[in-house]
Amino acid sequence: MSGNVLVVDDEPVVLKSCDRILTPEGFTVKGASSVKEAMGLLQNGDFDIVITDLKMPEMGGIDLIRWIKEQNPATGIVVITGYPSQETIKDALHLGIIDYLPKPFSPALLIDVASKAVSFVKSKGVEEIKTEEHDVSEKANEIKNVIDTNRNRPGGLIPVLQQIQEILGYLPPAVLRLIARGLNIPVSEVHGVVSFYSFFTMKPKGKHNIRVCLGTACYVKRSSEILAKLKDLLGIEEQEITEDKKFSLETVRCLGACGLAPVVVVDHDIHGAVDPVKVSEMIREYD
Ligand code: FES
Structure with missing residues (x-):
């Protein structure tokens, strides 16, 4: 069985044991001794499953599970814990973990659970x-x-x-x-x-995306005031989206239309010589 596995546990002996048991079975295993370290590895790596302890100092396994479900929902999660209180496991199951391993676990049980979890994840599709x-x-x-x-x-x-x-x-x-x-x-x-490439985005956009130019020509013509006004009107910061998902707000450095400064682009519409006082009129056009 091949598969990328991240083990998260504050006990070094658990990390070492998982590596020693799973690597000869064909898994690629990485270890993290804290939730923070695990998040860093997950942001930069491709893991099929995460095997995580629940009780750890600072942030616990439940926090990590919630984070994974938001950031990498395709990653499978298996929980290991020496404190299998029904409530904690119930929380973890509710969050969608695949399986659960009580500490101490045998090598055979670990291999079996990890293999089944990786197979389950690989059989899942985009659905x-x-x-x-x-x-x-x-x-x-x-x-x-x-x-x-x-x-x-x-x-x-x-x-x-x-x-x-x-x-x-x-x-x-x-x-x-x-x-x-x-x-x-x-x-x-x-x-x-x-x-x-700036045209790719990992953040969702609103129905109407507003881009305010903060390039030099626009900045000297008060585009920062336009931005402040938009933030105030929409109740969002840059790179955010309004609650009703109608507007998102971005800033850019020069849109190549400096002669029209200050420039705001809403969707594909270029608004030139924008007056900060009239910003609310400008966005009222967009339903
Ligand atoms: S600086 Fe704004 S369009 Fe060039």
């Missing part, structure tokens, strides 16, 4: 992937088709990202993992391309 703001499952077939069409095409990553962003409006982390798996490339490569 299972939900993100905080978006149920991706609605678009499962479209996403699958895009990946399948480009699977063996050299240079297929950028077209895949463009098409999937067109379908979903953004590229959530769970979908980046799915693309990496589908194209058989490291998730770090996918993430690197998304971060490099």
Whole structure:
């Protein structure tokens, strides 16, 4: 059985044992001694399953499970704990863990549970992937088709990202993992391309996306006042989305229309010589 496994436990002996038991079985195992360390590894790596202790200093396993469910919902979770109080396990099950291992566990039990969890995760498709703001499952077939069409095409990553962003409006982390798996490339490569090109975004956008230029020509013509006014009117900060999902707000450095400064772009509409006092009139046009 092959699969990428992250073990999270504050006891070094547990990390060592899991590595010693699972590596000869074909798993690739990494260890984290805290929830914080685990989050860092999960942000930069592609793990099929996380095997986590529940009781740890600072942040506990339940916090980690909640975080994984938001950030990487396709990752399978197995819980290990020496304190299997019914309430804690109930919470973990409610959050969608795959399985549970009581401490101390035998090597055979660990191998069995890890193998079943990895098989379960690998058999799941995009249908299972939900993100905080978006149920991706609605678009499962479209996403699958895009990946399948480009699977063996050299240079297929950028077209895949463009098409999937067109379908979903953004590229959530769970979908980046799915693309990496589908194209058989490291998730770090996918993430690197998304971060490099400004037209890719991992954040959802509102129905209307507002971009305020803070480039020099616009800045000297008070675009920071326009931004402050928009924040105030919409009740959001940059890179955020209003509660009704109607507007999202971004800043950019020069839109190449300096002669029209200060410039605000709403969706594809360019508004030039924007007067900070008239900003509310400008966004009122957008329903
Ligand atoms: S500085 Fe704003 S468009 Fe160039």
